[in-house]
Amino acid sequence: MANYTTQAINLKSYNLAESDKIMVMYSRDHGIIRCVAKGIKKPTSKLSGRMETLNANKVFLAKGKKLDIVCQAELVDGFKEIRKDITKLTYAIYCAELINTFGLENDSNSAQIYDIFFETLKNISLSSSTEDILWTVIRFKLRLMHQLGYAVELNNCVKCTNQIQGNYFFFSAESGGVVCRSCRNEMYQTSDLDSNIIRILKDAMTSDFPEVLFDNIDVLDDKIAVNQLTLDYSFKLLKEYISIRSDKKLKTPELIECLC
Template identity: 30%
Template structure:
């Protein structure tokens, strides 16, 4: 087996940072071919550091690293995409932080997953480009589960594989998807979804994130989907993501209670 080069290049998205000592920081990075990994940037918090600003969380950067005994070491960093529109908007920032946390928590270190990298990249670009934050979050959740081996069964009963009627139906994480009325009692906890919500999830599964961002959702439908997917995510993580609380705080800020993100309008018609 060939020995890995001591110095290597990669492109990655910075998921989070942890300060170490007076001037150093440890960053968690997600890249297409190195997977998720931690690396240390020495002296990055000093004013004159050349890497300062290029390793901020939610930044896509071109990286040069040297392999270390316990942690690899950043030697160069160059910003590819700073995603300024995300940083300038609290709701978009909160949603991006949430997606980054899910990418972090659902993966182990050094497990190569190009699909996950591309999914997070698409979510950040959609948020930066003006797509509704709620739509981006739902799309990311659904496709993340599929990539991690937890794809939800949406076309037939997850328990008996029977036909689903166009009526209110249980979404059960324990069963692995939608459950017909006959199997509901043995499926465990879940959330009832209306016909429109089920159609939205199926559509999200089959289109790209740009197309899904154009779907018109009224506020009630958006909340229904948010609550259902929150239960599913918490089931598979066995905890509630920390960033979800931040999302709730942002949503409760004055002036946002009845406000919809751009691209989401009040409508009685399903997608």
Template identity: 30%
Template sequence: MARYTASALVLGVHNWGDADKIVTLFTRERGLIRAAAFGARRPKSPLAAGLQMFNEIEAELTEGQRLDTVRTASLLHHPKKLSEDLAAMSYGSFVAELVREFLPEKQPEPAIYTLLGKVFAAFETRNARIVALMAAYQLMEHTGLQLSYERCAHCGKLLEGDAFFSEQAGGALCAEDRAADAVPYPAQLREFLARIFAYDWRPNASSTVTRDNLLAAEQMLIGYLLWLLGHPLKSLVFIHQLG
């Protein structure tokens, strides 16, 4: 079977058998990959240090029919706060779960790999809740499941002032095309979302957020994810339990 090398972010780790792990890697070269790491739970395993959540690694893998196999994993970067701070870890897990849920396996997405690297770096210095919110909205734009936020999803008109919003209708709606299930969509929320989509993750980029906009944007995102999946994400359940 063919061997290959890939730069990878560790987005999922699960115990398997007595000493092995199943890992989900997001690679620059091949996109999302699930792989077996045999013996990775043994204390002296050369794979143990690299295959931790949120690490960036250089991995050598062997292709398999159902799962690839991790042969080596050299640590490139270990995000300290994501491994030690419970809030950062929880919101980082939410971002990782979004990628696992909505991106297809083995489809290269170098732009998302770059974005995730910037997002994980931002968790080290910024408010974890705000970082996760901005990352989630930007990631959903890459999935093909994005909603319309600036224009009416029905007529295409550029929105001005307050409007309405419906996941089932495809997003924002003008007053003339308001759906029965639509909820209010204030202009200030639309402007806040526009800033989220334009956020470029530079170290000195501003991310000032009002409480009202934060809560409204979270509610909109969570409602959409629930509508898509039919069940809440495990990471969001845990974050809710944290209070």
């Protein structure tokens, strides 16, 4: 039985038999991994604390006939501040659900997706306000979709392909991007969009994760109005965009609605 080591973040788990669990992880080297953590429900288990949802571990696994087996785990980061705050925890679980929904086994982009996910959890943990959290998750969703081949078009109209001009236009979640005023009536369903929202989305795509703190956003351009209202609207646009591309209904958006 060949053994291997990788860094992985726990996404969810299922009960298996009396003392075991099936773990679903996203790993840096292999993408989605489904494996068995034996004896994890026993009080004496050394794995139980490491296998909590959202923990990032260095895991040692043995190849099994159907599912691999977790032999050992060393905690890399438990993102402990997330577990102290219901808002942080809810948004972090939402990100984990997106990874679980769209992630693939043996994914060629697993390293990039893992790094984006890890840094997102780190920044949610360090966030000092709801605005910080929203900004971080907006960035996560845009970058995840880009890695998956579902990049949002923010520069050119998805209908006529002309560059967007002016300060007021529209967004088509179904078509995957911005729509100019001339093409709006030709699209089935669109949402209002203005230059503030576009700028938020563009900045979220291009800014580096270490500069994520909301306190720094307003210095990017003194003409941009960034507040919880505009961030909420940006978040909801992307939520609809993503739900259309998912083959199953996501559960955590309903929990997020309860926070509002």
